[in-house]
Amino acid sequence: MRLYFKYLSILFRSQMQYRASFWLLTCGQFFSPFVMFAGVYFMFERFGQLRGWSFYEVALCFAVIQMAFSLSECFARGFDAFSGLVAGGDFDRLLVRPRSTALQVLGSKFEFTRFGRLLQSIIVLVWALTNLPVAWNAAKAVTLVMMVASGVLIFTGIYMLAATLCFWTIQGLEVANIFTDGGREMAQYPLNIYQKWVTVFFTFIIPFGCANYLPLLYILDKADGHEVMYMLAPFAGALFLLPCLLVWQIGVRHYRSTGS
Structure with missing residues (x-):
């Protein structure tokens, strides 16, 4: 983790060398999701x-x-920008270093301008919570935090699977956006509004439902049956990441240098 935070510090300082550009991009990321939220509001x-x-x-x-x-x-x-490392042969340098390749790729790029999008989401979250009659307790507060953490792990796992494909295709495939951007658009609504096969797929295969819909039922007191199962549903994000790491290791073993 010390190495990861070192990567974090170096890339943050490099991006702050162009502060005007950094703040303009951050502001753009803050306002762009309002278009999506406006669609929800007007509906x-x-x-x-x-x-x-x-x-x-x-x-x-x-x-x-x-x-x-x-x-x-x-x-x-x-991981989202991993294709550039493979195409340019730069992944070879990561293989000879005495650290995990997943950690090195994870620390190779950070987009701190996305904090603008995060701030907008926090504002919407606070607005929603102040207008909902939720009987809060420690368990519900922890569940809410776990929902966000689980979603992060699921999106990271999808990025990792898409990056693994680059070991065979060299260039990244846009089909991965179906599960990242498409998954985000789908999961911003409760899963029970979709057809049953969509609900099953995004609960048991790519567990967005476990990160968002099921624990949300518990927080809003809409859960049927054992509430503990709804509280523990976000752990599916960590379970989803484990096979993604395994697939990544398989891809690393099959990597062939570009020879550049």
Whole structure:
């Protein structure tokens, strides 16, 4: 972790060398998600509710997944830009260093301008929570934090799987955006508004539902059955990351240098 924070410090200082550009990009990231949130707002202005969900309940769902996405984009950007390391042969340098390749790739790039998007999500989160009659306790507060952390791990795992494909395809594949950008758009609404196969896929295969929808039912007192199961659902994010790391190790073993 000391090495990871060293990467963090170096890249932050390098990006702050162009402070005007940094703050302009951060402001752009702050305002751009408002377009998506405006779509949610106007939909509820027109229809009032969505399959029994109120505006502020969906706003909470929206804020959690947007926070997870922005944190993942900030701290796991190295995997998203991994194709450049493979195409240029720079991944060879990482292989001869006595540290994990996953850690080195993770620390190769950070997008601190995504804090603008994170700030917007926090504002929406606070707005939603102040307008929801939630009976808060320590368990619900911890569950909310775990929801965000789980979402970060899931997005990071998807980035890692997309990066692993680069060992065979060299260039990154845009199909991965179906599960990153598409997953973000889908998970910002409760899963029960979709068809059953969508709910099953995004609960048991890519567990966005475990990071957002199921624990949200517990927080809003809508859970049926054992509440502990809904509280523990965010741990699926960590379980999802484990096979992603395994696939990454398989990809590393099959890597062939570009020879440049």
